[in-house]
Amino acid sequence: MSCFRLPDTFLRDIEGLMAYFFWNMVTNSKTHWLAREKLCLRKDEGGLGFRRLKENDVALLAKQSWRVAFQPNGILSKVLGQKYYPESNFFEAQLGSSPSYTWRSH
Template identity: 45%
Template sequence: MPTYAMIIFLLPKDLYDEVEKLMNGFWWRGSKFDQKGLRWRKWEALCKPKDAGGLGFRRLREFNLAMLAKQGWRLINESGSLMSRVLHARYYPNSTFLQAKLGSNPSFIWRSIFETQEIIKNNTRKRVGNGIDVQV
């Protein structure tokens, strides 16, 4: 499944559900969608990593949020990039990505990346360096 759209867009929950339903159905029934197959294991078990006894299938929502969080992390660490400069100038000119607000009339890309702000906040910590500034 092509995942490049997941890098900048938060996909709708209904789409995740439908695609995972098709993946699940294909795994259990093969290409014969009119037959019922045997469910040897729960779908959640198949989504576990291989070293944890699963098959390593991706949960699409989690994967989508991870890709968007990567973009949010780039906004923090690569402030010179074109995307970072454009979003910074438009949505948080006087603050950082972690302090930014959604704002009025945001683009779909900004809303998608902004969705991961709390994930990044909750999974990062500040480290004091030379005492002049604080790095995330």
């Protein structure tokens, strides 16, 4: 999850399954006591504190990009560096003509 961006529709489906699981655990009556949006609010804002998966995915990508940029001896840094920016650095790298899904995600 942290090396490439997951499709938005997939993340929405997973959030829907999480909400469905939560609603069905309370009762089998299928009554939705909280809106889906409210499940992801912080607890001090009246929600249940579930994380939004899209925001979490973007945060994990940012963390991985930071590692690629500032830890050049890491295995992902070496692989991406040799393929996509052998003569420059991470911040000056271009997308290229046929980038992998991992590289397009960063």
